[in-house]
Amino acid sequence: IQLTQSPSFLSASVGDRVTITCRASQGINNYLAWYQQKPGKAPNLLIYATSTLESGVPSRFSGSGSGTEFTLTISSLQPEDSATFYCQQLIDFPLTFGGGTKVEIK
Amino acid sequence: QLQLQESGPRLVKPSETLSLTCTVSGASFSSNDYYWGWIRQTPGKGLEWIGCLHYSGSTYYNPSLKSRVTISVDRSKNQFSLKLNSMTAADTALYYCSRLRRYNSGWFVGFWGQGTLVTVSS
Numbered sequence: 001i002q003l004t005q006s007p008s009f010l011s012a013s014v015g016d017r018v019t020i021t022c023r024a025s026q027g028i029n030n031y032l033a034w035y036q037q038k039p040g041k042a043p044n045l046l047i048y049a050t051s052t053l054e055s056g057v058p059s060r061f062s063g064s065g066s067g068t069e070f071t072l073t074i075s076s077l078q079p080e081d082s083a084t085f086y087c088q089q090l091i092d093f094p095l096t097f098g099g100g101t102k103v104e105i106k
Numbered sequence: 107q108l109q110l111q112e113s114g115p116r117l118v119k120p121s122e123t124l125s126l127t128c129t130v131s132g133a134s135f136s137s138n139d140y141y142w143g144w145i146r147q148t149p150g151k152g153l154e155w156i157g158c159l160h161y162s163g164s165t166y167y168n169p170s171l172k173s174r175v176t177i178s179v180d181r182s183k184n185q186f187s188l189k190l191n192s193m194t195a196a197d198t199a200l201y202y203c204s205r206l207r208r209y210n211s212g213w214f215v216g217f218w219g220q221g222t223l224v225t226v227s228s
Contacts, residue, residue, distance in 0.1 A: 031210075031212040033214040033215070041220075042202055042218035042219065042220055043153070043215070043218055044218070045214065045216060045217075048214045049209050049210075052209075086153060088153075088214060088215065090212035090213050091212050093158075093166040094155055094166070094168040095155040095206075095215075096155065097155070099152050100152055
């Protein structure tokens with residue numbers, strides 16, 4: 001199952017609402033996760049099952065979607081959100097990831 | 107608190123076999139709710155899932171690597187290992203060990219090791 005993220009790069013200001021899209025090559029119900037990776041660190045789980053926030057993740061992060069189209073939204077971008085974000089389908093092996101979206105703070 | 111620590115050589119020669127070990131602390135393997143596995147990351151191909159292993163012994167491998175990969179567990183040492191043979195420059199990557207968590211019939215990466223950079227070069 002291929003996952004296509006868009007955009008691959010975005011630049012936004014603190015306080016902006018940011019949306020990242022992940023499209024699956026076939027329907028995956030709600031079997032999608034999102035990760036945040038900061039430079040020099042391993043990815044960190046944000047959301048699983050499309051919209052379930054991992055414990056400790058700020059509520060400004062949210063996920064939605066179903067089937068083949070999913071979104072990750074940051075409601076009010078913060079300086080510490082500068083990172084690359086990845087989606088991952090969890091419906092079937094082999095697990096696959098999107099190509100990533102790099103978020104830059106203006 | 108769960109910790110995963112990768113160990114192994116940082117430099118591997120072409121055609122040789124990579125052997126990496128992940129030492130698990132703060133958790134045991136004996137749970138139905140987890141798989142233990144390996145993921146790698148390169149600038150060109152991004153994140154690539156390699157494979158995983160369940161405490162019951164069942165394994166899943168990425169078909170693109172299946173012919174070269176073995177993942178095994180040493181319960182006495184609370185470790186699991188990756189062997190990838192016939193290494194080439196294309197296998198140069200940051201290798202992460204991980205713990206997969208279950209959601210219904212699906213699996214996501216609930217926890218990542220810090221990663222270890224492996225370079226293939228003569």
